[in-house]
Amino acid sequence: MFKNGVFYYYTVLSILFCLLSCNSDSSKPFEDFFNTTVSTEKELGYAVEIEKIALDHIESSSYIGEIGYLKDNIAFVDYRFCWVFLFDYEGNLIDKKIGHGKGPNELFIGRISGFSFLSNGQSLFHEASNRVFVFDNNWKKIKETRINWKGSQKYGKARNIKRPSAKEPIIYSPDFGNLKFKNFNKKCYFPIYSEHSNFNGLMGGYKYYKEGRILAELDLSNYSDINILRLLGRRTPELLNYSYLPHHSTFNFDIDSKGFFYIAHEIDSLIYVYDHDFNIKYAFGVEGENMDTNYKELKKHDVKKFRELFFNDRPKRGYYSDIKVFESNDQNLLVFRSYRKSISSAYDGLQIYKNKKLIVDTEVPKGFEVKYYKNGFYYSNGTIEEEEEKISFYKLKLYHSVF
Template sequence: MRNIYINIIAYLFLFGCGKKESTALVTGVDDQFSVKLDTILIQPSRSSQVGRFEWTGSEVLYIDHLYGFIESYSPEGNFIKRELRTLQGPEELASISSVSAHEYGFTVKGEGWTFYEYDREWKFQRKYTVYADAAYEVDQLIQNPVASSTMMYELQHYNDHFPVSGDYFYAKVDCEHPTFNAFINPSFYKEAFLVAKISRRDGKMEQLLYHFPETYQQYRFVPFHIFFDFHIGSSGKHWLTFEIDPTIYVYDASKSLVRTFGVPGVNMRTSYPETRTLDVAFDTDLYRQSRFKDGFYKDIFVDEESDVVFRTYRTGTNNQAIGEESGNPLRLQIYKSEQLVSDIAVPGKFRLIGKVADRRYIADGFYDETAEKQGFYVLSF
């Protein structure tokens, strides 16, 4: 197998609301698979440089977290219109954390556990707060934790997203129980649930899904690498990837494990520091160091129609400083029919968010605060 390499072949500047800044040609496994990555710059009406992009199926949404608005753009970067802003209308939307576009419209996460539903024309439908069925007294659960109780969990904030399927959305969840947690309790890695199925009607957590894979039993405690990502396909299948595990897990619509595949990343630093004390949970330097120096698998995106799976991973770095996670080198694996066909370096905040057309995809991730530029990527092969 020949070495994988990146050859930047051109810098292009186009004028207009959207501007294509660069094109890169990259090659994959055995030099038989090529990928092109374009950077599409946009010019929001205001920009805090703190936001994210999402894909609606036809338009790119820019969500500015600090200024609190959503604007839509074409895949070429041309401004279309402002879709929503905070404190607008009867919904009393106070902030915008993330947006999930689906066939019925848009599900918007506001402050805390509050969600807002809009139709496809951005007309407000309803709002609700996610809640757990109070089957136990809180004091009972503190003394005797019950892993299967929804009361044990809260929405996870790291790398969050909320894919919608019918009358439900799915969310990553955390458990921050004083004794049943990832820092001191080995049973946590066997019994804790990871994803909640939540009603879009009233916000009730209806079901808890999935556990950590057996890979986590190889370690004592690795609490700073308990994160994971998942994708829901149009067929109802779920794909999951975990930070310390090269395997990708595929579940059918009934949530039964049906397949696994995956290849380890290139030159990853995987000597994960283990801990046996809760004190490290409050040490932000240790957390930041683990996100910067360690290698781990990150985001997954699936084009079910074309049988293509994309997964990013951070390689880790031996840099003696402690930097931000986005400074930890990022690579992208591309699987075709579950066979690895490409493993390439990508920008540090790269995150695939949608399919534009056959072999053409949209990715979040270009923010340059110093140059006051921001935009998204278009990947094609």
Template sequence: MQYQLYTYMKILIKLVLIAFLFISCSTDKKPNSNFFNGVNKSEKKIAFNTIALDTVVFDPIESSYNGFFDIYKNEINFIDQRFCWIFTFDKDGKIQSQNLGQGAGPNELDTGFIDAYKRLPNGKHLFMGSVFDVHIHDENWEREKKFVMKWNLTKAGWEINADNLDPDEQRLYSPHYENFKIQTNSNNNVYFTVEANHILFNKYYTKEYYDMSRIFADLDLESGKVKSVFGRKSREYLNYNYLGAYDTFDYVMDSKNQMYVNHPIDSLIYVYNDEHENIYTFGNAGKNMMTNYPEFNSQEIDGIMSIYQNKKPNTSYYTDVKHIEEKDIFFRSYHKPIAEGVDGLQIYKGNVLVADVDVPKGFKVAGYIDPYFYSDAILEEDELTLKAYKFTLPNIE
């Protein structure tokens, strides 16, 4: 819908800049094996084949209806990305409060668009906008701090060339807005997704991008500095040449500071410790996966958008992950070809696949309020209502 169009426009702007300046490059640096040498703990023990979904209709609100849910304790918060309102509901969809909104006041948010949001472990609210802007509000929604993140730019743009290209050079990277997500660990360290868009190092023209590029940034909230870029793309990408339309990924973190990384073309989920070492993997392929992924290496914007709009929807790929730590349940959503009319949801108990069920298109799990699991917001363009699915699971040993 409107948010997808907004995201595509960001992608287009980047691609136009790249197209004017395209040059190929090469590098002999090798990826760190620690990112992919964990033991595979995948198991499968199917316990059920369907889930029953009930629909929750939320109280009416004045909203752009561009946004997402964030579930915190017993609250369901709808983050209105366009108008910067935060609507808080109870588990039955009854409105409890409305906060922020665009503006320069102490209880307002002066970013034009909320690209990402995260409730910090200390209860404060962290927002990121579209121009590297970071906003922190306290538990009562009052502005505490805002800044533009500072990248460690060791070289000027014109100094970077094929002979000295370093994948750790922060100048190569920017937030990965196509699936932008913030996560924090127990020490309030902040991580966010990044992608390389340099003319010498990008997903549409550089094969080495899939082998060498970093995928995360580590942000220090005190100094505002990006401390490092790290992580790697799945080695599955190396079986192809250019899969720019499948460059997104999703991840979550747990209370042990472990990071779970899910790549769209890889059936495995990679678990990392706080030293960024792959300690193990788990995961099983979705049902009847259509993996005829279209490869594309071109400067033509029309061709790139055709991949996104016409070819990618007819393939299968993994999308979102959610870890409900108190229940030891891990959800992974995956896209099925449009013709099937449904998507898939895998349900893991620990590292054991216990169910792989059909769900409505675009379905992903937002969180848990006892006794229900809730989906992310259902937003219909022609229907100014806010809805969600809720469901329970059988006892799983």
């Protein structure tokens, strides 16, 4: 009886382990992240109107930073001086918060590298040295700590491993060239990449592109230990068509109310949708118009050439640059995807999908990305003219053009 019970117990454990591992990110073949039904449908009966709005001039700003949206305010987060300037939705300056300094509610850091306005009203700020800072909805600092990357290896030891595992958190770093934090259910997600000497985008054999993870899940449920819970996702199979393309290997993402991930890779016309355990559900997408996709690949490991391509050639090309998901009360799903056309184009592009069907593909100002929805309008990222000390944003109206 006892032996049978023990046998049954371990049999159940084995089955559970198999089920969990079979559904885990680490055990799935590369192809399982992309094999799915694909929709390329169009229903082009909509149009947009775009209006530019200037923010009030602000003193004591570096004009290096980004715009973010709160329920009642637009915020310009100054990365250099750590100010959070608050405006109303007409661009009028209301107040400024935080700032650089040693005060209890200030940031004494080199600069902000990324931020997120969390769904609970709190704010998270990230510094490149791996520190995060959390403020409550009254702009009082409630936590300052370092991210715990966990994993089985310590940082120094992991750097010396000849064959590092793609599952090892400590070999990754935040993708500072495209660092966007997205919040869902007491967790925050951000892009990552590896610079490990034996596992990076300049390595041959496509191992990095097929096995390297792209997202880190940050636990915000307990501020006493802000740690990495999971590493998720893979890079697009389109990268396997090139020898090396590390300067175009990034992606953009958003998360809906169910915790589904929407992944838009820089050189892939498809948008991939995954559930919260990163099982693929479906994909959809249509190529953007007049995109220069003549990507310059590396033929060998060459760090100098990579930097040249990243800083000088990449800005000339067309690529998908941002994605934002909106859900309406009538169960319609709208997905906005921005893209760059080419350096010779006076405009960039914006696609809008409704329930997986393309309904708009239109020209927009250079650098335009949709970030927020309020009272019938969609609001953009900021346009910063550093030398002129001007910041502006756009609000967009979507309407039927066919009646």
